[in-house]
Amino acid sequence: MTKNDDEFRSGFVCFVGRPNTGKSTLTNALVGSKIAITSSRPQTTRHTIRGIVHRDHAQLILVDTPGLHRPRTLLGQRLNDLVRDTYSEVDVIALCIPADEKIGPGDRWIVEQIRLMAPKTKLLGVVTKIDKVSRDEIAHQLMAVSQLLGPESDVVPVSAVKDEQIDVLVNVIASKMPEGPAFYPDGEITDEPEETLMAELIREAALEGVRDELPHSLAVVIEEIEPYEPNPDMLEVHALLYVERPSQKAIVIGKNGSRLKEVGTNARKQIEHILGTRIYLNLHVKVAKDWQRDPKQLGKLGF
Ligand SMILES: Nc1nc2c(ncn2[C@@H]2O[C@H](COP(=O)(O)OP(=O)(O)OP(=O)(O)O)[C@@H](O)[C@H]2O)c(=O)[nH]1
Ligand SMILES: [Mg+2]
Numbered sequence: 001m002t003k004n005d006d007e008f009r010s011g012f013v014c015f016v017g018r019p020n021t022g023k024s025t026l027t028n029a030l031v032g033s034k035i036a037i038t039s040s041r042p043q044t045t046r047h048t049i050r051g052i053v054h055r056d057h058a059q060l061i062l063v064d065t066p067g068l069h070r071p072r073t074l075l076g077q078r079l080n081d082l083v084r085d086t087y088s089e090v091d092v093i094a095l096c097i098p099a100d101e102k103i104g105p106g107d108r109w110i111v112e113q114i115r116l117m118a119p120k121t122k123l124l125g126v127v128t129k130i131d132k133v134s135r136d137e138i139a140h141q142l143m144a145v146s147q148l149l150g151p152e153s154d155v156v157p158v159s160a161v162k163d164e165q166i167d168v169l170v171n172v173i174a175s176k177m178p179e180g181p182a183f184y185p186d187g188e189i190t191d192e193p194e195e196t197l198m199a200e201l202i203r204e205a206a207l208e209g210v211r212d213e214l215p216h217s218l219a220v221v222i223e224e225i226e227p228y229e230p231n232p233d234m235l236e237v238h239a240l241l242y243v244e245r246p247s248q249k250a251i252v253i254g255k256n257g258s259r260l261k262e263v264g265t266n267a268r269k270q271i272e273h274i275l276g277t278r279i280y281l282n283l284h285v286k287v288a289k290d291w292q293r294d295p296k297q298l299g300k301l302g303f
Pocket of ligand 2: 023024025037038044045064065066067
């Protein structure tokens with residue numbers, strides 16, 4: 001007879017939190033591979049991404065979501081709707097709050113939203129980025145998050161960057177999952193289409209080092225993937241980078257195209273690493289005026 005604890009568990013956990021709280025970095029650390037792009041700018045993630053964690057006793061499907069905030073644009077609204085939709089479809093919601101930031105109205109608003117949209121879903125607190133603060137400060141934040149969520153919710157401190165407590169988090173989440181078979185075959189780490197991965201890695205490279213409003217204005221679409229004529233072992237990838245204004249186009253391209261070239265080189269390396277194929281990357285920059293606020297353009301860009 002097998003005991004209950006020996007049963008295989010599987011299920012879905014959704015990472016939510018304000019923008020820039022480390023959700024995607026944590027997703028990558030748990031999966032053990034980069035499937036979600038990250039940056040120091042808020043609103044980096046724009047669609048839900050599934051990452052799969054395989055263990056002997058459990059399979060966790062992680063759903064990384066865009067950061068939640070009071071929306072200022074139609075894009076912001078759509079991202080919030082997307083996150084709310086996933087609340088009710090998961091077994092566990094893990095609220096991410098950085099160790100080095102005070103709990104604020106933004107966090108309380110998210111907790112209210114969760115209680116409203118998914119009153120029965122198990123809620124877990126995750127204190128992220130613990131490598132940035134002292135032990136005392138970690139303890140303090142654990143208490144604060146525990147108070148925010150109530151006594152029935154566990155709170156786990158982690159550092160995705162330093163790989164601290166990642167396995168503890170896996171075990172805590174797994175213990176809250178229902179018993180059941182794996183959803184994905186062994187070895188599969190994401191359900192992201194390759195095209196999306198490519199577009200995201202290009203966007204990540206283009207986000208690097210740019211300031212102000214530009215990150216929000218940037219969108220990347222893969223136009224075409226075809227065999228590379230001069231070398232059939234390689235793929236030729238055509239990507240369009242959309243910005244909202246001509247001035248932004250100039251920034252992305254850089255002097256004599258120097259910046260775009262750098263973006264291309266960095267993105268190509270990342271893409272080749274993840275696909276295991278060499279590619280020839282063709283980047284073009286286009287202006288789509290105020291696309292973040294334009295329903296038609298948003299549709300075209302996949303939002
Ligand atoms: N020191 C430290 N920095 C971290 C850690 N996790 C994430 N960061 C940094 O925090 C920033 C935001 O990380 P992301 O993973 O992109 O945050 P996010 O919550 O996915 O952000 P959005 O997708 O915009 O909502 C990046 O600069 C990360 O390098 C950590 O454990 N330690
Ligand atoms: Mg993210």
